[in-house]
Amino acid sequence: MFPVACHPVYVHPVPPGHRFPMEKYELLPQQLLWEGIITPDDIFAPEPAALETIYAAHQKEYVDRFVNGLLDPGEARRIGFEQSPLLVERELRLVQGTLEGALRALDSGIAFNIAGGTHHAGYDFGEGFCMLNDQAVAAQFLIDKGYVAQVLIIDLDVHQGNGTAHIFREESRVFTFSMHGQHNYPFHKEKSDLDIGLDDGTGDVPYLSLLEEALPALIRRVNPGFIFYQAGVDILASDKMGRMACTKDGCRHRDELVLSAAHKHGIPLQCSMGGGYSPDIRTIVEAHVQTYRVARDIY
Numbered sequence: 001m002f003p004v005a006c007h008p009v010y011v012h013p014v015p016p017g018h019r020f021p022m023e024k025y026e027l028l029p030q031q032l033l034w035e036g037i038i039t040p041d042d043i044f045a046p047e048p049a050a051l052e053t054i055y056a057a058h059q060k061e062y063v064d065r066f067v068n069g070l071l072d073p074g075e076a077r078r079i080g081f082e083q084s085p086l087l088v089e090r091e092l093r094l095v096q097g098t099l100e101g102a103l104r105a106l107d108s109g110i111a112f113n114i115a116g117g118t119h120h121a122g123y124d125f126g127e128g129f130c131m132l133n134d135q136a137v138a139a140q141f142l143i144d145k146g147y148v149a150q151v152l153i154i155d156l157d158v159h160q161g162n163g164t165a166h167i168f169r170e171e172s173r174v175f176t177f178s179m180h181g182q183h184n185y186p187f188h189k190e191k192s193d194l195d196i197g198l199d200d201g202t203g204d205v206p207y208l209s210l211l212e213e214a215l216p217a218l219i220r221r222v223n224p225g226f227i228f229y230q231a232g233v234d235i236l237a238s239d240k241m242g243r244m245a246c247t248k249d250g251c252r253h254r255d256e257l258v259l260s261a262a263h264k265h266g267i268p269l270q271c272s273m274g275g276g277y278s279p280d281i282r283t284i285v286e287a288h289v290q291t292y293r294v295a296r297d298i299y
């Protein structure tokens with residue numbers, strides 16, 4: 001069993017033609033409880049994060065405008081959600097869920113956020129349904145407070161972790177690794193410390209062998225005291241936004257590679273869910289649940 005951050009789910013209006021599978025954040029904890037992977041005692045409900053904590057990773061002026069509903073229409077469009085106080089509150093709780101999860105993972109070895117992985121939010125901008133970068137804020141906190149000397153962010157969402165790379169472009173104590181579809185959004189990529197851009201249609205075999213090769217070398221080179229894992233399931237062939245062709249089994253194997261590497265080396269890990277846009281919500285939830293099953297089997 002391990003700590004899992006859950007926060008209230010609000011339905012945010014999105015522009016016509018867009019859909020965002022907000023239901024998954026309600027269905028996922030229900031399924032985890034039903035399967036007995038977690039108990040109600042594992043769930044914690046984070047308070048909104050303190051702004052001072054967020055300022056350490058994001059520009060104060062941007063954060064203040066976001067929190068006060070003062071983003072201009074262009075900025076709001078780039079994000080994709082209509083601004084509202086509920087949206088702000090949810091984002092602040094989501095960030096705190098990852099931060100608190102990270103602190104709990106220092107003891108428990110692993111912790112999850114039922115949402116999060118808002119990796120498109122950069123230092124002074126939000127985009128792609130991301131306003132504040134949960135794992136970046138938490139990583140900066142762990143470093144600033146002296147919990148660890150070096151952090152590794154492993155971002156395996158099909159979309160590049162451009163916001164995370166942007167925030168840490170000059171921070172050598174946080175190593176950013178992103179493996180993503182090179183023709184997927186965002187079309188302007190930032191430079192992570194290590195990027196592996198994959199061709200359209202990449203399937204399980206090349207995907208897993210690249211990852212299996214990259215991980216041990218990364219852990220040797222970075223020697224992290226903490227790992228953040230963005231476990232987006234939009235690498236599935238069924239995903240409407242991803243251009244990859246991985247199977248459900250491949251996705252599970254991916255999680256096994258990451259979690260077993262962290263476990264083997266005794267490196268605490270926080271996992272945020274990231275993206276998932278398969279047409280059937282059950283496919284999305286099942287793929288996310290797999291990550292927790294893998295954790296249950298390893299930890």
Ligand SMILES: [Zn+2]
Binds near residue numbers: 157159276
């Ligand atoms: Zn994604």
